[in-house]
Amino acid sequence: MLLTLLTGCDDWIDVDTDPNSIVDGPLITEDIMLIGIEAEWAVLATERFETWNGFPQWLSWHAIEGSVPPNFTIVPSYGNAVWNSYSASLKHAVELYEKAKENGNTHYQGVAGIIAAFHWFYIADVYDQAPLEEAMQGLDALQPSLASQATLYARANGLLDEAITLLSAPNQGDLVPDTDDYLLNGDMDKWIRYAYSLKARQALRLSYDPSTSKTTQADLVLSFLQNGMTSNDDNVMWKHLEELTNANPLWGYMTRAYSGGLGLTPGNFLIDLMNSYNDPRRPIMFTFSEEFPDGFVGLRAGEVVQPGKTPSHWRFTYLSMSYPAQIMMYAETEFIKAEAYAFKGQWALAEEAMKAGIRADMEFVGVDPVDIDSYLAQASLTMPTNEEDAQRLIMEQKYMANLYRTNETYFDWIRTGYPLFDFEYMLNNVGNAETFPRRFPYPLNEVERNPNITGQPNWLVKGTTWDNK
Template sequence: MKRKSLLLLIISLFSTTFYSCENYLDINYDPNAPKEVTEKLMLPAILSTFSYEIAGGFPVRISANWTKYLAFAGTGPHEGQYRLTANETDNFWRYSSYTDIMKTSTELIAKADQNGNPAYSAIAKIILAWNMSYITDAFGDAPFSQAFQGETGVTKPAYDKQEDIYKRIQVLLDEAIVDAGKTTGIQPGAEDFIYGGDMVLWQKLAHTLKARFHLRLSNAPGYNAATQANLALEALDAGTLSSNDEMPKFNYINAPNAENPWYQYTIDGKWSTAYKPSIFYLNLLNSKNDPRLQYQVDPVAEGDNEGQYVGVTNDATPTGLANYSAIGSFYSAADAPLYLLIYAEVPFIRAEAEFLKAGNTITPAVVTAYNEGIAASMGMYGIDEAAIATYQTANLLLPTTAYEQIMTEKYIANYLQFESYNDFRRTGYPNLPLNTETYPDTELEVAPVLESIPVRFPYPSSERSYNPDNIPAEVPSAFLQAMLVPVWWDKQ
């Protein structure tokens, strides 16, 4: 599918507001400051903020250190040492999610419904549900039913239970699927930066998210793994993403402040160049002779380790950062697209669901989906079929380790995705050690501040200041203690 760049799209969107001098003199308002913001203008802001700040932003930057895709090769304190404060989570919660994305999405839904433009409502409902999943998976209970009502006086919204949030998310996705199938009203076009107005693909994405979220509750209190697996399979069978070509992605361009977020975060130094692929992750791929290594990680470009794949630990490097590998340019080039969801997740959802449905037993359906997941992941990089077959043969499912194998392969396929943090908490796989590795013949300058991997983000400082009575009592205000309290569905 042909997608325009962000810059060209913005130019095209606003070009219609420029008028000739003659026309300008005939009006008494500023044509470049419209009195009403239309659906066509609201949608790009929602999608671009969701991509940059959420799917490729703060939550995944933090979780990538905790799931050991990356490590921070510098002195502390930092998130690689399991240190995350309430001040640091504030922007993710307060501005990016609640104010910018979800509040605007609710306004777009209301406007589109009033104007009879269900396609815009469908996309906004999907993004609202998706962003809310990031919030509840990171923090647990959160405002939802009373959120976005500040204008009507609700300035201290009650917190919804995580179980109720997930029920509402599923309803939003169901509504979006129906709305996306309607052909009435204005249809999105170039301002839809993800699918260019292809509402069938938005429906497929919604079914995929439904399957993901059903499986999320496989170990939740009062829920049954086999039942959740069946619900996930029903969502997949209803019409999910079916190829790498259908992955939702956001295109970036090689221009100042318009580059790919991983490039901005880790390559050109807008944040730090100390985020590097971890020793743990490189060792994992090397131990499996995984051909995806060369796409997920770049070899060292210069210095003593030139041409080699060298990972880092969460500590200051004994030599310069240039002697270590960077995130692969497939993900981190200035003009690399950001993948909001990896297609290979679809067959891996099916593999796990079939496995749980069968009582944690390998069946032909499990094997087929598992191999399809590996093939889809490697196919995303253009790896040839012979190499894929060799890898599949070397990684056959075994009865005693099948669940771990499925989830580990899904973890590799979901490189740099927040979903891996959710899967780890939900299933315990992959088996991740603590961030206590050291370089040869060295000791950690600063050890992790916790003795276990954090299982939630601490509630942000703005909530502690302005809405403290509604924060769940079981989550301490001290950020280190808070990160040890599992969210509701994390009962594996």
């Protein structure tokens, strides 16, 4: 018996694996890795702006009730979740990419490349300059150098181009994504359409970059979207479940005591804007107010609710346990297309694309088709024939179609200045009525330990390279 135990122990000791690597070991194959990486990615891509440091209040998605003033708490850990992806979701996506490449499983390689590309764009958009893969080498590279935003974008676009090529061809290895691909169920055509759509999103991001022009970027956008998402069936979403352990984190915020258990309270700017268009999404998303039983009322964040004037709240049937984490939606691609046409002065095509985006979002929400048609017929949705007013209209409609969806409302506002948020109206005791953080400061420990990383002055008021309107 003793001999048996010693023999077993000796065999066990011979297995030398790295406990910090999710790819080390013969049993960790691509199909085991993918779903975990997608879960990490969905959290990074969506949850942060839904719940993070006051962002939902500055976007008027949510207005906290009570005497507590809304604020951004700028501490040394502010924004670190994105930087930490170097040791989490981005690192794991790169590991999957390398493992699949080594094994010849080209479809896994392509999917992993797309996920990694999203991360490189995100890092570039919030930090401007940041390390590339050198930052993932641990003790072998404690002081990685910084790459420019242009270099980070080039890395991401290169991965997307490669992924499109790989996924357009038959898989070369033994393993192919299937049900382990929780986001798109192994549909490589959908991954290709998402890759093109992501390229379009980021091309539009550079509209005001000093190294290019709006019309150049608009042409790129329109060329990419010829192969982009085509319907709500292409939406890239993590589907949560109607159970507490797998619920959307928003559910936890809905049930907290901010509003006495009535659900999150929408901001006054948001509700006022939706009211001005008589938006048919309101009764699906929000409860009626107490003061106006047939109407919808938002709140100035931080104000105490007066007796008899309970505002509207997000409905539990809408922001439910199973509310999906949305990485990119088809509706967004139509708004991207609309803005590109506006940059080219093609007003009729811009209006057509904008209305297609509105329709797609309303269909996703579950608005009656008759109400959708009525909404789209109103004269206020006629496209202006000058660029600035056209952009404002498109961005307002895109804003209302992106509530608790993706981070694009933040990036759109930084890039364009629309919607025209009135922070003094929206926020009680607001400290800065002009802006909120336009890029993220580097983590304090990185600034202290890495001489290649210096502090970023004016990050509250000056964004990344493309923040140049």
